[in-house]
Amino acid sequence: MALEEFFKDNPQLKYVCLKATEGVEAACSEGKDIKAESVKQVNRTLLEATAEVITAFQEWEEQKSQHAMYKAMMSYLHRVETILFFVAATRNADLELHLQSGEALSKLFFSMDHIKYKRLWPRYITDMHDLRINHPQTWEELHAEFKNQFDMEADRTTEHHELGPSAVKRAHGTIDKIKAAILSHGNPFTTEGDKLYNVITLAYIPDEYVPQILNADVTGQMLYEDYVSERINGDVSLWAPVKKVNNKMFVSGNKKITVQLRDNTVDLKETKDLFARLMVLARSNRDINQKESIGNYEFTLTPRALFASNGTILPCHDKSKLISLLEKLTREDVPHEDHQLPQAGSTTHQDAMDTGFTDTTSTDQPSRKIALVDGMVLVQRLSKKPSTVVTVKDLSGCFNDRLMSLTRDYDDIILVFDTYRTDSLKSATRDKRRQGKAIQYQVRDDTNIKHIPLSRFLSHDQTKADLTDYLTAKILEYNRGSSKLIITSASGNTRSNKDLLFEENNHEEADTLLIHQAVLASHRNPADTQLMFFSPDTDILVLVTANYDLLLKNTSISLASGVVQIEPLWRALGKERAKALSAFHAFTGADNTGRFSRIGKATWLQIYLKTDGDIINALQMLLDEAEVAEGMLSTLASFVCAAYSPKEFISAEHRLLVKSLFAIVAREDKTCQCRPGMSIRDEHLKVEGHERSHRDSCSALTSLCSVAVWWQEEGAVKELSM
Numbered sequence: 001m002a003l004e005e006f007f008k009d010n011p012q013l014k015y016v017c018l019k020a021t022e023g024v025e026a027a028c029s030e031g032k033d034i035k036a037e038s039v040k041q042v043n044r045t046l047l048e049a050t051a052e053v054i055t056a057f058q059e060w061e062e063q064k065s066q067h068a069m070y071k072a073m074m075s076y077l078h079r080v081e082t083i084l085f086f087v088a089a090t091r092n093a094d095l096e097l098h099l100q101s102g103e104a105l106s107k108l109f110f111s112m113d114h115i116k117y118k119r120l121w122p123r124y125i126t127d128m129h130d131l132r133i134n135h136p137q138t139w140e141e142l143h144a145e146f147k148n149q150f151d152m153e154a155d156r157t158t159e160h161h162e163l164g165p166s167a168v169k170r171a172h173g174t175i176d177k178i179k180a181a182i183l184s185h186g187n188p189f190t191t192e193g194d195k196l197y198n199v200i201t202l203a204y205i206p207d208e209y210v211p212q213i214l215n216a217d218v219t220g221q222m223l224y225e226d227y228v229s230e231r232i233n234g235d236v237s238l239w240a241p242v243k244k245v246n247n248k249m250f251v252s253g254n255k256k257i258t259v260q261l262r263d264n265t266v267d268l269k270e271t272k273d274l275f276a277r278l279m280v281l282a283r284s285n286r287d288i289n290q291k292e293s294i295g296n297y298e299f300t301l302t303p304r305a306l307f308a309s310n311g312t313i314l315p316c317h318d319k320s321k322l323i324s325l326l327e328k329l330t331r332e333d334v335p336h337e338d339h340q341l342p343q344a345g346s347t348t349h350q351d352a353m354d355t356g357f358t359d360t361t362s363t364d365q366p367s368r369k370i371a372l373v374d375g376m377v378l379v380q381r382l383s384k385k386p387s388t389v390v391t392v393k394d395l396s397g398c399f400n401d402r403l404m405s406l407t408r409d410y411d412d413i414i415l416v417f418d419t420y421r422t423d424s425l426k427s428a429t430r431d432k433r434r435q436g437k438a439i440q441y442q443v444r445d446d447t448n449i450k451h452i453p454l455s456r457f458l459s460h461d462q463t464k465a466d467l468t469d470y471l472t473a474k475i476l477e478y479n480r481g482s483s484k485l486i487i488t489s490a491s492g493n494t495r496s497n498k499d500l501l502f503e504e505n506n507h508e509e510a511d512t513l514l515i516h517q518a519v520l521a522s523h524r525n526p527a528d529t530q531l532m533f534f535s536p537d538t539d540i541l542v543l544v545t546a547n548y549d550l551l552l553k554n555t556s557i558s559l560a561s562g563v564v565q566i567e568p569l570w571r572a573l574g575k576e577r578a579k580a581l582s583a584f585h586a587f588t589g590a591d592n593t594g595r596f597s598r599i600g601k602a603t604w605l606q607i608y609l610k611t612d613g614d615i616i617n618a619l620q621m622l623l624d625e626a627e628v629a630e631g632m633l634s635t636l637a638s639f640v641c642a643a644y645s646p647k648e649f650i651s652a653e654h655r656l657l658v659k660s661l662f663a664i665v666a667r668e669d670k671t672c673q674c675r676p677g678m679s680i681r682d683e684h685l686k687v688e689g690h691e692r693s694h695r696d697s698c699s700a701l702t703s704l705c706s707v708a709v710w711w712q713e714e715g716a717v718k719e720l721s722m
Contacts, residue, residue, distance in 0.1 A: 001189050002070075002073070002077070002189045003057075005187070006057055009060065010056060013053045013056055016049050016050075016052070016053060017049070017053055020042075020045060020046040020050065021046065023042040023046070024043065024046055026042075027039045027042045061074060067191065067193060068193065068194045068210055069189075069191035069192075069193075069195070069197070070191070072196055072213060072214060073188050073189055075214070075216070075217060078217075079108060079217075082101055082104045082105055082108075083105070085097060085100075085101040086102060086105060095128075095142050096143075099125060099128055102121070103125050105121075106118075106121055106125065106220075106224045107217055107220030107221040107224050108216075108217075108220055109220070109224075110219075110220040110221075110223040110227065111216040111219050111245065111247050112220070112247065112249070113244045113245055113246065113247070118223075118224075118227070119238065119239075119242050122227055122231070123238060181200075184446070185199055185200060185448075186199075186444075186446075195207075196209075196213060196214075197440075197442060200448075201452070202444070202448075203439045203441045204440030204441065204442070204462075206437075208248070209248035209249075212247045213249060219245065219247060223245065305596055305597050307594075313594035314594050314596075315595070316590060316591070316593075316594065318600045318601050318602075319538050319589060319590065320538050321600065321601045322541075322585065322601045323541055323561070324561070325601060325605050326545070326569055327561065329572045330565075330568040330569045366528050366529055366530040366554055367526050368412065368525055368526065368530070369409060369410040369411050369529070369530045370410060370411065370521050370529060370530065370531050370532065371407040371410040371414065371532050372416070372517060372518055372531065372534065372535075373403065373406065373414065373416070373534045374540070375415050375468065375471065375490070375510070376417055376418055376464075376468070376510065377535055378399065378534075379399065379454075379458070379467070379471070381402070382395070382398060382399065382402065382454060383453075383454045383455065385398070385449075385454060389450070390450045391447060391449065391450075392444060392445060392446075392449060392467075392470065393445040393446070395449065396470065396474040396478075397474075397478075399471055399474075400474065400475055400478045400479075403415065403475065404479075407534075411484060411485065412485040412486075412487070412525075413485070413486050414487045414489075414514075414517045414521065415472065415486070415488045415489070416490070416510045416513045416517060417468035417471075417491075418464075418508065418510045419465070420461040420468075421508060422461070424508060438459040439459055439460055439463075440460035440462050440463050441457055441463050443466035443469075465491065468490040468491065469490055471490075472488035472489070472490045472495070475488055476495060476497050480497055487500070487502075487517065489505070489513055492504050492506060494517075510535075511539045512543065514533060514535065514543075515543050515544065518547075518551055519547070519551065521552075522550065522552045527552065528554065529552050530552070530554045530555075530556075531552050531554065531556070532555075532556055532558060532563075533556070533557040533558065534557075535557070535558075536560045538585075539585070539590070542585045543582055545569055545573070545578055546578060546579055546580070546582040548566050548567070548570045548578065549575070549579070551566075553567065555567070576613070576616050576617075576620070577608070577609070580623075582623065583620065583623050584604070584608055587619065587636075588608075589601065589604075596643070596644075604643060607639070607642050607643055611639060615635055615636070615638070618635040619636075
């Protein structure tokens, strides 16, 4: 394959080789009496003719070696060539060639960590060369190829069994099959760039492995020379320990399963030591105010109200509970006689995404129906690929069939995908969810994924990014002549199968991009048009509700529990609370903002529904203001302290609340994990600052400032003293 590419660039040299080989073929077809002499003559002519070709090929190879894939493939071919020389030397009893090829193999033993060979092979090569000087008679016997020993006839020539016509024909057939198998996935010798990939699976090799793979021969040669100088010619013992190099190879990029062990609680011991030191100092120094110290300072390296013992942000595990809580809120808002049980034929989001069938029964038929679909959710539903899905092109066809079946009753289809950025906060969340090492694959029509699980195929963010671009292009290609309006958006580019033009966008997540497209669709369609979102994500429900005033009145979302109308939810929350819902969601716990310890979404929502207008306004300001004012911090601090305060306390001063919580929780749990301290402000400001820059519709700031705690006893309010 490399020669074919070489002759494409140098067609004149191909003619020289063909002419010389034709002479060899003609000489071999002559009679037995004159064949030997003719073959020798044309063979000399062939070598003279190919000398120029070999020089040109070496220069061409040096230029092509700038590309990683070409260099790796040629290195592999040179290794195989060395092995073939070694085999030929063994078969022909050629001692000189045996030692030369054996020494050339030494670098491979060192670069690939063959311990026994790398320890003893250099000793063997050295001893064999020493025979020429120390034991010349033995050397001559070995060099004479043993032809006159052991009663062997010196003049008898026998043809090797693998040089027979049938064996040669079989070998050529095998070579053709291997070549066809490789070319079916593309010619690796034509690949440009500095990336390596598996020629069969098209999985990319991690970038950190590429230099080690390309420089394996150079590294092995250096290690071999150092070994000879230290152990063969030096004073280091031959039997001294031999270290492994652990050079990464192609096989190193295979998937690895990691096992998660229980975290060590080193930080807990550190917390107790800090508090113990404070108590010792407090007894020896009357100037230390215990109430002030406990209320204003953390006795841990990270605030335990927001961080785990290992320093990571507490993940929000109950985010999805907000869906059922909001659905319950809409049912409570509807009059009792309007409550009806779901019909037997009603379809949930799970059923719709799995089967592609949606129940669109409604008494009022809208003039148009618009479906907004989260494309990656639909891709995840294809985790159990049908047996007919063999290549990526088959996957795109299956995806298109599922999409068209899901939205068959809709006039417009808007398909959006996430944008996968390497510098995103979301990438850290994906890394935590991933099991094993991510493998990047090429996304092409002929990429074979029959035996690759979809979860593994989509483990690398770049593969996901390439697949989203590929699917959006294929959807428009499959539906080029469709009467429906098809709009696709991925990687910041929005296109359609009609004459609609869209500006580029910088949305990273499909959540906010769906809202953006829904607002555009609301502007260009009649008021009685129906908007239907197909996504089970909690964030979508929150964002649609918060931006309902910008959308069409007939807006709904298909969730796992069924279809939820947004208007009743907007009415139940009220306009101001609904518009601040996205800030509330990020404030109380989302993917990147973490959560407060021991407080779930149910508790937060109860408090949110009872809060006054100042807190609602403060949450709304978090969506608009670039900086957070001190008054806003004070207002939000009262919101947090209301969640942490026991029922018998009334919050007024933060430091006293912290001291009371520290004492209460310490009695229940020695680890004291939920105490909110003053240093929460700095850490949460950083996290929320990133959240605002990446999610315009769902950004919030969490911090704590001065609030007080008072004790309510026998109808009188007294300041807490401990």
